[in-house]
Amino acid sequence: MNVAEVTAKAKVLLEALPYIQDFRGSTFVVKYGGSFMDDPDPTVRESVSNDIAFLSAVGINVVVVHGGGKAITKAMEASGLKASFVKGLRVTDEATIAIVKKTLDEVVNRDVCEALSAAKAKPKGLPGDTVLVCQKLEKDEEGNAIDLGFVGEVTEVKVKLIKKEIADGFVPVISPVAEGYDGKPYNVNADIVAGRVASALRARRLFYMSDVPGLLASPPDVASLVSTLKISQVDDLRKTGVIDKGMRPKVASAVRALEEGVQRVHLIDGRLPHSLLLEISRTRAPAPRSSMAESPSLIRSSAAELYDAHVLKNYPGLR
Numbered sequence: 001m002n003v004a005e006v007t008a009k010a011k012v013l014l015e016a017l018p019y020i021q022d023f024r025g026s027t028f029v030v031k032y033g034g035s036f037m038d039d040p041d042p043t044v045r046e047s048v049s050n051d052i053a054f055l056s057a058v059g060i061n062v063v064v065v066h067g068g069g070k071a072i073t074k075a076m077e078a079s080g081l082k083a084s085f086v087k088g089l090r091v092t093d094e095a096t097i098a099i100v101k102k103t104l105d106e107v108v109n110r111d112v113c114e115a116l117s118a119a120k121a122k123p124k125g126l127p128g129d130t131v132l133v134c135q136k137l138e139k140d141e142e143g144n145a146i147d148l149g150f151v152g153e154v155t156e157v158k159v160k161l162i163k164k165e166i167a168d169g170f171v172p173v174i175s176p177v178a179e180g181y182d183g184k185p186y187n188v189n190a191d192i193v194a195g196r197v198a199s200a201l202r203a204r205r206l207f208y209m210s211d212v213p214g215l216l217a218s219p220p221d222v223a224s225l226v227s228t229l230k231i232s233q234v235d236d237l238r239k240t241g242v243i244d245k246g247m248r249p250k251v252a253s254a255v256r257a258l259e260e261g262v263q264r265v266h267l268i269d270g271r272l273p274h275s276l277l278l279e280i281s282r283t284r285a286p287a288p289r290s291s292m293a294e295s296p297s298l299i300r301s302s303a304a305e306l307y308d309a310h311v312l313k314n315y316p317g318l319r
Contacts, residue, residue: 019280024059026204027166030276031194032112033067033210044271045115048209051276052171053119061166064116064123064173065197067190068108075103087140087248089148092187097150101185104128104175112173124170127177129185131158132193134178136186141252152178152186154193157200195253199260206262207279208250209270215251217242231255 030052056062069090073083076099084091092100105127116123134152139145165172174197176190191208198206215237217224226242234255237243243251254265268275 020058023055023204023280025061027061027063027198027201028055028205028207029063029065029194029198029201029203031065031067031191031206031208032270033069033190033208043273046119047273048270048276049115049119049121051274052116053121054277055280056121056171062171063162063166063197063201063203064112064171065190065194066104066108066112066173066175068104068175069190071108072100072103075099075107086146086148087245089137089151089189089249090187091148092150094150097185097187100187101127101129101177104177109173109175116171116173122170123173124165124168126162126165126172126174128175128188128193129177129179131161131172131174132156132178132188132196133158134180134186134188136180141248150180150184150186152180152188154178154188154196157197159200162197162201189249189253191250192253195257195262198257198262202261203257204263205280206254206257206265207276208254208265208267209276210267211269211271213269214267215243215247231258 032048052062052064072090076083076096079095079099081096081099090096090100105125109125109127113123113125132154133156134154137146137148137151137153162172162174174193176188176193178186178188178193180186194206194208197203213222213225215226215229216222217226226237229237229251234243234251238248250267254267257265266279268279272278
């Protein structure tokens with residue numbers, strides 16, 4: 001390696017210094033989900049794991065909440081059960097909850113921890129029902145009565161247990177299962193869990209990583225990407241159907257997290273290399289606290305030109 005190459009590497013490190021100084025000691029909650037979790041290309045999975053490992057190594061307290069809906073559906077099909085959803089939430093009977101818990105705790109959580117370990121991070125798998133308490137979900141977000149079976153609404157996050165793992169140098173990895181008041185496990189939407197965990201930990205940032213660019217006004221047209229969204233715009237977008245299906249609980253939990261003190265919420269595409277680090281580098285400057293409730297960066301996505309250069313190239317079906 002010649003002097004020019006060494007100097008260039010030193011310059012990159014120095015450029016990262018302001019971000020490290022700004023965010024060191026902060027808490028980031030990362031919702032890890034989407035088909036990129038199962039991508040056959042190891043570089044896609046490694047990119048996310050490496051980003052999380054990097055953040056942890058420079059003193060940022062990262063807490064991971066993972067999904068696993070596709071793994072659950074696959075396990076259900078193997079057991080002869082058919083998945084059913086209502087407004088983005090899985091209907092979960094007694095047979096289904098047993099599969100849900102086993103798949104999330106013993107398969108998906110383990111896989112996420114192994115990926116982080118390979119990136120030299122120190123993950124600590126936490127079955128959700130050891131740190132989350134819930135009541136049975138009885139109403140949807142519009143207040144209408146709903147019965148999805150063993151589906152819960154998180155009422156308590158055992159913050160001390162999570163903070164202990166952070167203090168011991170671990171990256172907590174939480175599965176979206178909660179303990180009900182009756183002592184039984186309940187399926188809880190991972191997006192909602194991430195929001196509740198971020199609120200309880202007073203996280204500075206909440207990231208939703210998935211396999212879509214963000215909120216699309218006219219899906220699947222990437223050019224219709226809604227790069228930022230105010231809380232005041234959410235109701236209208238729900239009514240027009242822009243916020244629909246799986247995006248509904250994501251946006252609802254993002255709004256609640258902002259209202260409860262999380263500074264910013266970001267929705268980013270995990271397929272884009274190092275999208276987590278790229279997003280942080282684009283949004284370091286803090287917004288005035290007084291403006292957060294009315295005009296927060298509720299949903300932000302990686303720059304459109306980056307999609308032109310990578311996502312649209314590697315995923316031509318999005319064109």
